[in-house]
Amino acid sequence: MLRNKKYVKVIPEKPFRRILLNPFFVIFFSLMLICSLMLNIAARHNILFANWYSNYIYPNLVYVIGGTMSVFPFSVAEILLYMLIAVTILRFIYMLVQFIRYLIKKMPSGSCYYLALFIRYILVMSVILLFGFTTTCGINYHRFPFSHYSDLNVTTYDSDVLLEFCEYLIDNVNETATNVYRDDNAVFSLNNTDYTYEAKTALERLGMVYPVLSGFYPDAKPVISSKFMTYSFITGIYAPYTIEANYNNMMPDLNIPFTICHELSHLRGFMREDEANFIAYLACRESSCIEFQYSGYANALSYALSAILPYISSEEYTNLVSEISPLTRLDYSDDSSFWNAYKTPVKAVASSVNDSYLKANNQYDGVLSYGRIVDLMLADYVQNIKTTEGR
Secondary structure, three states, X not given: OHHHHXXXXXXXXXXXXXXXXXXXXXXXXXXXXXXXXXXXHHHHHOHHHHHHHHHHHHHHHHHHHHHHHOOOOOOHHHHHHHHHHHHHHHHHHHHHHHHHHHHHOOOHHHHHHHHHHHHHHHHHHHHHHHHHHHHHOHHHHHOOOHHHHHOOOOOOOOHHHHHHHHHHHHHHHHHHHOOOOEOOOOOEOOOOOOHHHHHHHHHHHHHOOOHHHOOOOOOOEEOOOHHHHHHOOOOEEEEOOOXXXXXXXXXXXXXXXXXXXXXXXXXXXXXXXXXXXXXXXXXXXXXXXXXXXXXXXXXXXXXXXHHHHHHOOHHHHHHHHHOOOHHHHHHHHHHHHHHHOOOOHHHHHHHXXXXXXXXXXXXXXXHHHHHHHHHHHHHHHHHHHHHHHOO
């Protein structure tokens, strides 16, 4: 008798109805879901709303949430993710144990009670995550593109212009390659550079040219699980919810300045990957730090070389690459060797997930959108550099 009371005392008569139709839960869940859907629909169908939100509401979230998170030297989003996974697993195990326990006692209402509790937990967390993603990230995907603010006429240029642009990048890569700090193996190194400070300074400097990029920038933060990011071939990630710019601190230094500037550009509401890449290129190029200039030119050149490859012969491509400084070719080789050592099936899975994510957020060519940086760089080259330098 006492054993029965132990199990009966907490079980309502109709557990699913009492838990999932609880007025407080229903009101909370409905309001969060409706608000999330309305904001998403408004952003997808009204670019003026999305742009207004990105320019006037989102910057305040960056200042309040991003500013609060900047107090911590580690990625708060990463820690919260681990905590969420751990709590969910523990709750699932507890629910499963109780579910089986009540089945053994032939008390199905008890099993239903703990199952309903777990379902409510999943629904609550899902709607919170949806609302948080919408307000700190999702709406920004539908704003005016950066080319709208930079007055760039992004159009199709012939391969001669692209080849000319490659030559321009090679000239600048070669010039900066000899002036950056290098380690004992002559590989580019950031050991003498406060790159988190320089990245913020570079974006703030660029903000004087493009006011839409001005504002508060918190420090970018390395990720504890950088090894997992490396296996996934991820160099950096913007964390919605906590509004943090995170980067992989295992990757070669050649990528770090460009990556951090890329992630920080998301904190100005530019979520499209091609635009974030382009802003990173501009920030590095206009930086007063030679290491950032070199990283920007070297990363831009790798994109440009990939773009020119289908339009010239293998002999012409070989001759073009031979113009690159041996120091830069050493850096490219070091970078390639590093990533090749981490090639596993995880990369393909991570790429597929990222591709699906990008397509779901208004970037219909998925991971190929990263390569559209070349279109923006060409427009900038033709309109702002070629005319000035008389090329």
